[in-house]
Amino acid sequence: MIVSQMQGMVIDNTQKKSGWYEMELSTPSFASDAQPGQFLHIKTGDGNYPLLRRPFSICDFDKDTGRLFLMYKLLGSGTEWLSNVMSGGYVDIIGPLGRGFTYPAPGARVILVGGGIGIAPLLYLARRLTERKCRLLMFYGAEERCQLSALNKFKRLGVGTDVATRDGSAGFTGLVTDLVQQKIASEKADVIYTCGPEIMMAKVAAIAAQYQIPGELSLEEYMACGVGACLGCARKLKTRDDNFIKICKDGPVFSFSQMEFDLN
Amino acid sequence: MSTRRKNFSEQSVLETVDLSVNLGGLCLKNPVTVASGTFGYGREYEPFVDISRLGAVIVKGTTLKPNSGNPAPRIYETASGMLNSIGLENPGIEDFLNIHLPYLLERGVSVIANIAGNTLEEYETLGAMIRKQSGVAAIELNISCPNVKKGGMHFGTDPDMVFQVVNAVKKATDLPVIPKLSPNVSDITIIAQAAQAGGANALSMINTLMGMAIDIEKRKPVLGNIFGGLSGPAIKPVALRMIYQVHREIDIPILGGGGIMSATDALEFIMAGSSAVSIGTGNFVQPGISVQVINELADYMIANNIPRISDLIGAAVRK
Numbered sequence A: 001m002i003v004s005q006m007q008g009m010v011i012d013n014t015q016k017k018s019g020w021y022e023m024e025l026s027t028p029s030f031a032s033d034a035q036p037g038q039f040l041h042i043k044t045g046d047g048n049y050p051l052l053r054r055p056f057s058i059c060d061f062d063k064d065t066g067r068l069f070l071m072y073k074l075l076g077s078g079t080e081w082l083s084n085v086m087s088g089g090y091v092d093i094i095g096p097l098g099r100g101f102t103y104p105a106p107g108a109r110v111i112l113v114g115g116g117i118g119i120a121p122l123l124y125l126a127r128r129l130t131e132r133k134c135r136l137l138m139f140y141g142a143e144e145r146c147q148l149s150a151l152n153k154f155k156r157l158g159v160g161t162d163v164a165t166r167d168g169s170a171g172f173t174g175l176v177t178d179l180v181q182q183k184i185a186s187e188k189a190d191v192i193y194t195c196g197p198e199i200m201m202a203k204v205a206a207i208a209a210q211y212q213i214p215g216e217l218s219l220e221e222y223m224a225c226g227v228g229a230c231l232g233c234a235r236k237l238k239t240r241d242d243n244f245i246k247i248c249k250d251g252p253v254f255s256f257s258q259m260e261f262d263l264n
Numbered sequence B: 001m002s003t004r005r006k007n008f009s010e011q012s013v014l015e016t017v018d019l020s021v022n023l024g025g026l027c028l029k030n031p032v033t034v035a036s037g038t039f040g041y042g043r044e045y046e047p048f049v050d051i052s053r054l055g056a057v058i059v060k061g062t063t064l065k066p067n068s069g070n071p072a073p074r075i076y077e078t079a080s081g082m083l084n085s086i087g088l089e090n091p092g093i094e095d096f097l098n099i100h101l102p103y104l105l106e107r108g109v110s111v112i113a114n115i116a117g118n119t120l121e122e123y124e125t126l127g128a129m130i131r132k133q134s135g136v137a138a139i140e141l142n143i144s145c146p147n148v149k150k151g152g153m154h155f156g157t158d159p160d161m162v163f164q165v166v167n168a169v170k171k172a173t174d175l176p177v178i179p180k181l182s183p184n185v186s187d188i189t190i191i192a193q194a195a196q197a198g199g200a201n202a203l204s205m206i207n208t209l210m211g212m213a214i215d216i217e218k219r220k221p222v223l224g225n226i227f228g229g230l231s232g233p234a235i236k237p238v239a240l241r242m243i244y245q246v247h248r249e250i251d252i253p254i255l256g257g258g259g260i261m262s263a264t265d266a267l268e269f270i271m272a273g274s275s276a277v278s279i280g281t282g283n284f285v286q287p288g289i290s291v292q293v294i295n296e297l298a299d300y301m302i303a304n305n306i307p308r309i310s311d312l313i314g315a316a317v318r319k
């Protein structure tokens, strides 16, 4: 997997029904392959403000056509800048970076648990796992009903979906983790992958531990270099650990067994 | 400046202009170095930079024993800059000498070690471990560290302590010693003079400016360590001013940096009195920036008929 810097040409960059933006980039010189869970470090501004690059998960990638897809949520000045890039314009990207998800055995029964914009890396993962003949079921927690539209891409891959909304406007009423807790026993999953708010991932990991199912999650931290040089994106996975791991280089994907969460 | 002249950025052209500089006995093939703590030990930048092109690589602040660093979060972006409180996380001097240094030397680049201690004795021991035979080209002395024996007062803020620490390391090593001055003092020229009197071969300036940020929702400081060092374009005017002041008062050369993002910025530092420059935060934004600046400096010299970059050092300073 060769890391490089390149100018990706924007094919499409529009706000979708989900409220999030989806960006399609033409990147013929991008790495010949990228792992699901890896990310891109993007210069989201022309000058010195915002200064630092912003990390975004690879939401999908077609290595034959060199097309990269991102899905992003408008937050601050960086994503604001990104949302204003027109088709035909260019964005400066570095990637693929970090350590992505590891694949289960072909044909494995897989549960995906996504929350909010955390759905982004799970799409590319789902594509790769369906290619490996895995049986996938996706549990998704939406902040708002409109976000469920992002699930259509999963459905097109043949992934079964089950959703939860806080207000009960669709699917299960409540937290997606409560839905997972209810359904997990009957699913007999071999592995669980999750991405979303950290509290959600912590609960998923706790449920997985209860049923002795291995799994992986994707963590976030502010980043400067994105390549493991500045030691800025540091964090201790377990409180007793002596050393800080670097999210950008050692992660962003970690296994449940590496982690310890404070659920209180 | 450079876009008109892009075609000059070839190796052959680099040979027609003289980019070499002398930094207190340390000869660099060009004035561009990468700043301590911003370039790892070079490995991470291999995909973006031909490391052998650099004037020197200044490595992460190295302590006697491995150090795990400060609690997270450690970085935060601010207007045209960033705060960091990494807390000198590093694998210790042994690993630096045995693992990381050989890697860099194999790349054919000059390596400047950056050392940090908690006591005068620690600095001395580190100095004695890094000598010519190790392959290191010079020692940058991080004096923005708390002196545990003096109640945590920073070495770099007291002229007597600066004199002592520079002098001690000078005696311990046979390499050029380059103290890195902290800008968090009321008169930088007094500190610079103390370092010169202590035997410094050159001065590196500036280190980061102390700052902080507040999370208004949590009503807490953002950084795990409360305070952090400000770097990036936001500090460039302060760095230039300090280098200009110090260049007027001292005789030894200056390795200048603080917010360099382009060859134009580098030229400002050189004209303010820097013999060489260091690029830090800029590497995070444009990983290839260091080599780009070298190429653009050569373009500038050709376009403006300047045979030697050293002719520009201090060109803007009124003595």
Ligand SMILES: Cc1cc2nc3c(=O)[nH]c(=O)nc-3n(C[C@H](O)[C@H](O)[C@H](O)COP(=O)(O)OP(=O)(O)OC[C@H]3O[C@@H](n4cnc5c(N)ncnc54)[C@H](O)[C@@H]3O)c2cc1C
Residues within 6 Å of the ligand: A039, A050, A054, A055, A056, A057, A058, A059, A071, A072, A073, A074, A075, A076, A077, A078, A079, A080, A117, A120, A121, A219, A220, A221, A222, A223, A252
């Ligand atoms: C590995 C990785 C993959 C990511 N993938 C995606 C993705 O696919 N789609 C997507 O929309 N976002 C993703 N993110 C998050 C994305 O990087 C941030 O939303 C983005 O940097 C915000 O930039 P901004 O300038 O718009 O907002 P800023 O002005 O930087 O921040 C706006 C607000 O968001 C908070 N914030 C910003 N970044 C972070 C962070 N990393 N962690 C915690 N809080 C933060 C800030 O505190 C602030 O309150 C990812 C992050 C990581 C680390």
Ligand SMILES: Cc1cc2nc3c(=O)[nH]c(=O)nc-3n(C[C@H](O)[C@H](O)[C@H](O)COP(=O)(O)O)c2cc1C
Residues within 6 Å of the ligand: A230, A231, A232, B035, B036, B037, B038, B060, B061, B062, B084, B086, B088, B114, B142, B180, B206, B207, B208, B230, B231, B232, B233, B235, B257, B258, B259, B260, B278, B279, B280, B281, B282
């Ligand atoms: C993430 C980070 C880590 C740093 N670590 C060190 C260090 O270990 N030792 C040191 O002397 N300076 C360290 N610095 C300071 C830089 O070497 C440099 O002096 C400073 O950032 C100003 O230059 P810049 O604006 O180009 O970044 C660090 C700076 C940053 C941003």
Ligand code: FES
Residues within 6 Å of the ligand: A222, A223, A224, A225, A226, A227, A228, A229, A230, A231, A232, A233, A234, A246, A247, A248, A249
């Ligand atoms: S962002 Fe620099 S080490 Fe991770």
